[in-house]
Amino acid sequence: MPIYKAPVEDTLFVLDEVLQLARYNNLPGFSEATPDMVEAILTEAGRVSEEVLLPVNATGDAEGCIRHEDGSVTTPNGFRQAYAAYRDGGWIGLAIPEEFGGQGLPYTLHCAVGAFTSAANMALMMYPGLTQGAIAALVVHGSEEQKATWLPNMVSGLWSGTMNLTEPHCGTDLGLLRTKAVPQGDGSYKITGQKIFISAGEHDLTENIVHLVLARIEGAPEGTKGLSLFLVPKFLLNADGTLGARNAVSCGAIEHKMGIHGNATCVINHDGATGYLVGEANRGLNAMFVMMNEARLSVGLQGMAIADIAYQNAAHYARERLQGRSLTGVKAADKPADPIIVHPDVRRTLMTIRAFTEAGRAFLLWTALKSDIAHRSPDAAERQAADDILGLVTPILKGVMTDKGFDHAVMAQQIFGGHGYIEENGMSQFVRDARIAMIYEGANGIQALDLVGRKLGQNGGRAIMALFREIGDFCEAHRADEAMSFYTKSLKKGLNDAQAATMWFMQHAIAKPDNAGAGSTDYLHLLGLVALGYMWGQMAKAAFDGLAKGGGDQDFYRNKLVTARFFMERILPETALRKARIETGAETMMALSAEAF
Template sequence: MPQYRSPVDDTLFILNDVLGLQGRSNLSGFAEATPDVVEAVLREGAKLADEILAPVNQAGDREGCKRHPDGRVTTPPGFKAAYDAYAGGGWMGLSVPEEYGGQGLPQVLNIAIQDFANGANLALSMYPGLTQGAIAALLVHGSEEQKARYVPKMVEGTWTGTMNLTEPHCGTDLGLLRTKAVPRGDGSYAITGTKIFISAGEHDLSENIVHLVIARIEGAPAGTKGISLFLVPKVLVNEDGSLGARNGVTCGSIEHKMGIHGNATCVMNYDGATGWLVGEANRGLNAMFVMMNEARLAVGVQGLGQSEVAYQNAVAYAKDRLQGRALTGAKAPDKAADPIIVHPDVRRTLMQIRAFNEAARALVLWTALQGDILHRAEDTKERQAADDLMGLMTPVVKGVLTDRGFANAVEAQQMLGGHGYVEEWGMSQFVRDARIAMIYEGANGIQAMDLIGRKLPKDGGRAMMAFLGEIQGFLKEAGEDEAMAPFAKPLQVATGDLQQATMWLMQNAFADPDNAGAGATDYMHLLGLVALGYMWCRIARAAQARKAEGRDTARWEAKLVTGRFFMERTLPETALRLVRIKAGSQTTMALEAEAF
């Protein structure tokens, strides 16, 4: 059976040494996150992930969810108990304000726990993950009554949440939405329509499911300006908070998918179901965007999680499997053959994944920290700067971490040869599960368009200028440190590529917006590479400081070697991305559709 261990020590190092969590006590909730508390939270979260969630992952894939003729959906064996442990441990509300039953701790800690849980069991972690997204939307846009009535139960995990956007004819382009809401005159609406691809839309883990549904109020404007957000519980809630009658929403079928078999992907039929408006009428997309930004960061973390678990299992196999001899002479002469980890091509693969994972973890936590600053800082300027950086980096974390996370899972699978292709060994599941993260919450091409069309030009490019400024500041400081040269110099080069690409886009996208579109994905990856390279620089600086303390020297040496591998072999890809962007849209767009 595949194995998994949450990367607790690496996460602690990033939080404490790289991001300096302890210097952030100006942020509300951070003073409570003392070093002891942070470590205890991570170690407990790891226990949940490693001992409760991971062991039911493979059976979850094999058994999958089942829809019964009466519309009920049952989750795989062991999922209910594991979910109860998740909810019962208070994990759902880790960073939810205490007034709603949460613990008010930093969101960055919550994201660290999500990373652990995703690596352990993606399909299962989606149930609480979606619930957290729904909680976030309600906390920002819900009425006081909605918050009081629904959020505590969701924080407990007694009720779960979903988001309902997609319809058969309308995925990315929500303006085409048809689900309609008819006011009933008593403050409620009758919701009617069909939603598809609804993750966790129906299941047996919770007593109630709080669906957040976008729909068009009768007579609302066409397009995205006529979309409203509604709260539609599976079971209606009585005045006293107890459960009442079943609402008019049912699961029509579940999809047979490539992966995440343990999570029910539902067709949801709304047949005059009772719903309540969340936030203002016709402003539903804004409310949904809150949920989507949370969700996009979380999905990026899913990419990382699958990359990590696949890596761990590839390493275990590479140390164990005896095959061939090292090119430089036998390393285990007493055995029939050397373990395959001696082979440079195996090493290259493992180093590549590892070097990505460690930087990606830092990037995810760095981005989550911007979210904390945005929501918890006193200072307006500080909040705005964090908002800028988080907005800029959200599509990058989502797009790049899931693209690479999937590619890494594939590479890790390759290390097992034929065994990687056989389901028994678990690698195929990591690949199949990782695949969804590139698609949902806005396919990665959409992330690239969000980056280039919205985030980059916003406020005259303020976010990108701030990001480049932060890197330049770091490089200036690091420039005086000879030991940092193997990190700082490649980052300087890569940042130059990013600047050139940004300039080219500014000059050429105006004349022809297709020039931006044709380069969008390359630009997203270019920015992702620079961000990861920047993280490696910060990691290297922190590792050098720790190494100088003279303890655990091998650990810090390994960090620095891994970082140099990234700078030498992964980061130079920025040049290729720049070449592609500068190629423009001519050959991309030249053919008539009929020529395809």
């Protein structure tokens, strides 16, 4: 059975010493998140992840979900009990405002916890994860009556939520959507249409399921401008708020898929189901984007989390597996062979995953903190600046962390050799589960196009210039620091490549848009490398400070600096390759006719 140890110490290092969370005590909810409180929450989240969620991860993958003749769905054995423990611990409402029954703590802390729980059991954590996205959409766009009616039981976890977008004929291009809504004259609508790929669409974990459904009101304009968002519950409510009649929404099938078998990915049929408009008519996409943006951060989190648990298992195996002898002489003379951890190529693999995972954790929490500032700061200019960065880096975080999360799950599997291909060791599940994160909530090619086509030039390039300025200022601030000079010089080279690639787009992509499309994925990863390098720069500075102060775990700081140097030496130089690819443009890529493929 796979192992997992929640990285509490590493997460506290990022929160306390890198991001210095205590500096934000002026923001609502942050004063309650004292260092002792944060440590206690993360420690308990680690225990729940290790002792409650992990034990049903492999069995959930093996068993999957079962749809019955009446359309009901049973989740794998142990899922109901594990979900109940998670629900009863109040984890769903950790960062939800207190007025809706949550605890009002920082979203940053919610993401830190989510990295533990998703690593331990990604499929199970998707159920409350979808609920939290639905809650976010209702908090922003729901009416006061809708908030009062639906949110308390969703925040408590007694009810769950979903996001119903995709249809058989349309995924990303939602303007093709056909699900229709017919007004009934009493404020409700009848919703008719079929949705597919609906995660957590039907299950036995909660008493009710609140579907948020995109549909087109009869007579509304074609395209995305005619879409509205509706709340469609599995069970309608009686006048007193108790569960009433079953709504005309049902699970037509469970998708047979590569991974996340413990999550019920459903075909959902709306057969004249009763729904209630959320927000304004024909502005449903605006409401849905609240949910989608939060979901994209959560999916980026999943990529990092799967890489983390895969790394832990690969490192454990490499320390135990005996195979061959070290190139520099016998290391385990009392054994018939040395453990494979002695071999440089095994070290290369493990260090690559580790360097990504630790920087990815910092990038995730840094981004989550921008979200907290954007939503909680009393200063309008500070909110705007944080929101600019948040909008820019969301596609980067989602795309890079899930691409690399999958790559690194495969690399970790490779450490096991043939044993990694055997299901009982768990590495196959990590690979299969990680694959979906590159696809859902906007496939990564779409994230790249969103970055280059929308985010880059938004508000005259204000966000990208602010990001470049922040990283450049960090390099300049520590340029004269001898200990930091290697890290800042390496980071500055990557930043120069990113700035040059951005300038190339400005000069060559406006007149020829295919140049932007051809270079978009490389640009996404180029910026991702620079962002991760920036995280390593900040972590290196915090590690040097920790060593200078003395006390604490000095080996932790020294190991952090070694990993930072590895990233700067062997991973960050890839920015030059990405820049070179971008500058080749689209000519060769677009030269063949469609028939030639």
